Amino acid sequence: MKVIEGRVWKFGDDIDTDLIVPGRYLMYDVAEIAGHVMEGTRPGFADLVGRGDVVVAGKNFGSGSSREVAARALREAGVVAVVAKSFSRIFFRNSINVGLVPVECEEADVIEESQTVRIDIDRGEVIIIETEERLVAKSLPSEVAAIMEAGGLVDFLRIRIGDDTT
Amino acid sequence: MGMTLAEKIIARAAGVTKVSPDEIHWVDVDLAMIHDSGGPRRIWPMLDELGLRVWDPDRVILVADHYVPAQDTNAAKILQTTRAFATEFGISSFYEAEGIAHTLVVEKGHLRPGMLYVGGDSHTCTGGVLGCLALGMGSTDLLGVLATGRTWLRVPHTIRVNIDGSLGRGVTAKDFMLTMIGERGMAGAVYRVLEFIGSGVAEMSVDERSVLTNMCAEIGAKTGVIASDETTISHFKDLGIQVDEGPSSDSDAGYLQSWPFDASEMVPVVARPHRHDDVVPAADVVNTPIGRAYIGACTGAKYADLAMAAEVLKGRRVASGVILQVAPASAAALSRAMSDGTAETLVEAGAQLLSTGCGACPGLGSGVLGPGEVCISTTSRNTRGRMGSPDSKVYLASAYTVAASALAGEVVDPRSVMGVPA
Numbered sequence: 001m002k003v004i005e006g007r008v009w010k011f012g013d014d015i016d017t018d019l020i021v022p023g024r025y026l027m028y029d030v031a032e033i034a035g036h037v038m039e040g041t042r043p044g045f046a047d048l049v050g051r052g053d054v055v056v057a058g059k060n061f062g063s064g065s066s067r068e069v070a071a072r073a074l075r076e077a078g079v080v081a082v083v084a085k086s087f088s089r090i091f092f093r094n095s096i097n098v099g100l101v102p103v104e105c106e107e108a109d110v111i112e113e114s115q116t117v118r119i120d121i122d123r124g125e126v127i128i129i130e131t132e133e134r135l136v137a138k139s140l141p142s143e144v145a146a147i148m149e150a151g152g153l154v155d156f157l158r159i160r161i162g163d164d165t166t
Numbered sequence: 167m168g169m170t171l172a173e174k175i176i177a178r179a180a181g182v183t184k185v186s187p188d189e190i191h192w193v194d195v196d197l198a199m200i201h202d203s204g205g206p207r208r209i210w211p212m213l214d215e216l217g218l219r220v221w222d223p224d225r226v227i228l229v230a231d232h233y234v235p236a237q238d239t240n241a242a243k244i245l246q247t248t249r250a251f252a253t254e255f256g257i258s259s260f261y262e263a264e265g266i267a268h269t270l271v272v273e274k275g276h277l278r279p280g281m282l283y284v285g286g287d288s289h290t291c292t293g294g295v296l297g298c299l300a301l302g303m304g305s306t307d308l309l310g311v312l313a314t315g316r317t318w319l320r321v322p323h324t325i326r327v328n329i330d331g332s333l334g335r336g337v338t339a340k341d342f343m344l345t346m347i348g349e350r351g352m353a354g355a356v357y358r359v360l361e362f363i364g365s366g367v368a369e370m371s372v373d374e375r376s377v378l379t380n381m382c383a384e385i386g387a388k389t390g391v392i393a394s395d396e397t398t399i400s401h402f403k404d405l406g407i408q409v410d411e412g413p414s415s416d417s418d419a420g421y422l423q424s425w426p427f428d429a430s431e432m433v434p435v436v437a438r439p440h441r442h443d444d445v446v447p448a449a450d451v452v453n454t455p456i457g458r459a460y461i462g463a464c465t466g467a468k469y470a471d472l473a474m475a476a477e478v479l480k481g482r483r484v485a486s487g488v489i490l491q492v493a494p495a496s497a498a499a500l501s502r503a504m505s506d507g508t509a510e511t512l513v514e515a516g517a518q519l520l521s522t523g524c525g526a527c528p529g530l531g532s533g534v535l536g537p538g539e540v541c542i543s544t545t546s547r548n549t550r551g552r553m554g555s556p557d558s559k560v561y562l563a564s565a566y567t568v569a570a571s572a573l574a575g576e577v578v579d580p581r582s583v584m585g586v587p588a
């Protein structure tokens with residue numbers, strides 16, 4: 001999978017999906033929801049975050065509700081990857097399905113806000129550009145990486161269905 | 167080494183004889199559930215884009231519960247899309263405003279012990295109460311299931327939660343779960359399956375057991391499961407459904423850990439705002455006035471919960487200045503409460519009866535909180551802003567504690583009202 005490099009926005013532990021996308025916005029479409037992403041924990045974040053940025057967090061990122069728009073809204077707001085000490089399993093699956101790269105990295109704590117990280121999933125590492133520190137990240141199982149590489153589950157299914165009919 | 171109940175269900179669904187933790191398997195899904203919020207409005211466009219139909223409409227349950235009754239035209243449109251989906255794809259098990267999905271699949275007899283059941287909601291785990299592996303996922307995962315009948319799973323480790331002894335009067339499965347989550351933290355079981363066993367579980371009703379599996383979502387677990395037993399079989403019998411005892415864990419199954427609990431040591435507890443793992447005995451919360459008491463959600467408004475509230479409220483009135491709202495988890499729970507006088511007791515005590523559905527729990531329906539409001543609620547989550555304004559506060563508790571606090575106008579241990587020595 002291709003290497004990702006992006007500016008870091010740092011969050012804490014247990015950032016749940018109600019904080020990422022509060023329920024009161026659920027009725028709107030993703031583009032509008034993206035304008036409120038992370039509002040529950042850092043109001044104004046949507047105005048600050050840019051294309052290609054990376055969210056770094058502590059443990060249990062994306063816990064709570066299964067709302068997939070949490071992952072979609074981050075993606076829509078420009079975030080390409082989330083590096084966290086651990087993920088809720090539903091958020092982890094949702095991220096893969098919508099093409100937001102979830103990176104499990106137990107040492108995520110040492111990454112600081114505004115630093116730049118380079119993420120190489122295949123080699124299982126996250127490098128902090130400023131300090132040249134190399135952190136160990138979990139690589140994705142091949143079954144899962146296949147979905148990610150297709151661009152998400154919809155594209156994965158499209159390819160598979162194509163395979164079936166040819 | 168033998169297999170746990172969860173491993174057996176995955177192995178069967180994967181068509182293999184044995185699975186082990188951390189393996190990834192593609193599995194056949196027995197039953198899928200989607201609801202109005204994450205279902206048709208998100209999945210239909212993707213199905214169309216792929217040019218696909220639903221793999222088996224008879225294996226799909228569709229429930230309109232989050233946006234019922236419509237509060238505005240946006241919600242009304244979401245419900246129209248939901249109904250249209252049922253018609254277009256021939257989904258016969260479509261329920262609108264009949265109850266919350268997780269309560270309905272149990273009450274309507276859709277689940278069977280040993281099933282692999284997947285739902286587009288994080289509290290799908292509730293279904294594990296009937297001995298199935300019930301897994302919550304997001305919309306695109308459900309698209310994959312609806313289109314192909316298959317999905318991938320990583321085999322989870324199982325933790326055995328051993329509950330022995332009996333809960334005291336005024337103490338509930340909700341108190342047990344909050345206590346356990348308070349001890350272990352909201353990430354205490356990430357990616358694990360919790361299997362509940364022991365004499366304390368055996369003596370609980372299906373309604374109470376379902377709180378154990380429901381709140382597995384609040385400790386980060388993949389799901390919770392309770393092997394079927396006599397209580398399970400008689401639940402199905404009452405529905406006119408004949409089931410055999412389903413699979414159970416082998417005696418030499420490999421559990422990751424065992425968490426022992428003595429139910430008799432449990433006391434009524436509350437989770438304080440804004441974390442559901444910030445749990446303390448209700449009796450320790452002093453000088454905490456509440457303006458709102460909410461009995462609702464799949465977690466806390468089943469028939470058993472309504473009956474608990476009525477037990478406390480009978481012949482009494484809620485404190486002046488307190489609004490007590492009751493949103494039954496299903497029409498069946500409501501009609502049972504109406505036929506045996508439970509509903510009357512609630513209303514006479516001053517409760518407002520709200521419609522059946524998710525209501526204020528996700529901050530969408532009737533009864534949401536305004537800035538500065540302090541609420542005690544039978545729901546399962548109290549993240550800032552969950553039930554409405556980010557400046558509101560939510561205490562989580564059992565129906566006993568919520569009802570007793572509504573009478574007192576502040577957070578109290580319900581045993582003080584029930585005449586039970588603490």
Ligand code: SF4
Binds near residue numbers: 267462463524527
């Ligand atoms: S009642 Fe609350 S917890 Fe249950 S399904 Fe509805 S929103 Fe989710």
